[in-house]
């Protein structure tokens with residue numbers, strides 16, 4: 001007997017935080033959703049992120065999205081290991097002090113609990129921190145951390161409970177449109193850990209076709225490849241970022257520490273386990289989809305951590321890994337419809353996708369099914385000039 005066509009109100013390509021969050025909010029609106037993920041949920045950047053969540057940004061739109069996302073993380077609470085331990089952006093130059101203070105006045109106007117604190121106050125919050133050249137820092141005690149895998153689990157469980165479908169190990173290889181609007185996607189069900197990307201796939205033996213009037217491209221590092229399936233240019237490109245995690249140690253500090261200088265870092269102590277988890281941004285940046293770890297990072301990151309927090313000198317590194325930041329020329333996401341009716345794009349989160357994801361999903365669901373959003377996201381449009389830079393990178 002022939003299978004019935006599989007239909008939905010909305011097909012989501014990609015099972016990271018952005019795809020799952022959009023599907024979660026669409027399902028809560030009563031829409032029938034299908035999520036298609038070529039590997040497992042979180043296998044892209046989301047499962048490789050370090051779980052930092054902050055609301056300190058320099059753009060009003062992003063602050064508002066981040067504050068709304070924190071409300072959702074708080075609703076998930078212990079189920080996603082939400083913990084409000086704060087974030088400190090360390091200032092080592094007058095220019096940084098001025099930039100942070102300017103951003104703080106915007107953030108305060110939007111209702112965020114944030115202030116510029118002195119070096120002495122930082123030393124109280126992070127005992128033993130190296131204060132050489134430190135001029136203070138931007139501190140919000142209501143920023144925090146959560147577990148990306150548990151966050152995806154909460155969303156995906158809800159999607160299924162609300163009648164949505166999640167297909168993993170299934171790769172979207174083409175998108176069909178007719179008379180200027182999307183109709184369906186075709187998949188390769190041979191996809192998996194070793195799946196080749198669609199552009200390289202020359203043949204496939206099995207797959208499905210799913211039909212919906214709405215298709216959302218949330219393919220993370222593959223955002224532009226999926227766009228090209230319909231001739232849409234998406235100015236996003238992946239960069240490799242590395243991370244490491246240490247063994248569990250006694251509680252030393254709570255906030256994420258961010259140092260934007262050339263030899264800088266960002267790291268946090270995981271509340272649940274006591275492990276230190278952190279990254280630095282390589283200079284120059286490392287473009288491409290590589291997920292290979294480097295010995296350079298493994299030797300350099302601990303040195304930086306010990307320099308700024310000497311008490312870590314005996315702490316052992318347990319594991320390192322790498323993943324993608326999906327960037328745009330202005331360091332801000334793309335959340336928009338496209339010129340093809342029913343085809344949407346949500347991603348290029350520039351290293352902030354986990355923290356912004358819960359609200360971005362809500363806004364995209366509103367855009368798709370209500371035609372307007374509760375926060376104006378026009379500055380994240382696909383056709384913008386990509387000139388306005390985010391200073392809290």
Ligand SMILES: Cc1cc2nc3c(=O)[nH]c(=O)nc-3n(C[C@H](O)[C@H](O)[C@H](O)COP(=O)(O)OP(=O)(O)OC[C@H]3O[C@@H](n4cnc5c(N)ncnc54)[C@H](O)[C@@H]3O)c2cc1C
Pocket residue numbers: 013014015016017018019036037038039040041042043044045046047048049050051052053170171172173198218219220221222226241242243279322323324325326346347348349350351352353354355356
């Ligand atoms: C080391 C590191 C640390 C980070 N730390 C933080 C942090 O502390 N806080 C924070 O907010 N962000 C952080 N990030 C960034 C964050 O991980 C990303 O912004 C976020 O995960 C992006 O989510 P996404 O859903 O857009 O992409 P992804 O999670 O990559 O999801 C896209 C999914 O699409 C799937 N896909 C691709 N092509 C296809 C196809 N053809 N068919 C079906 N599926 C497809 C992929 O397999 C993937 O699972 C970090 C990133 C890295 C690498």
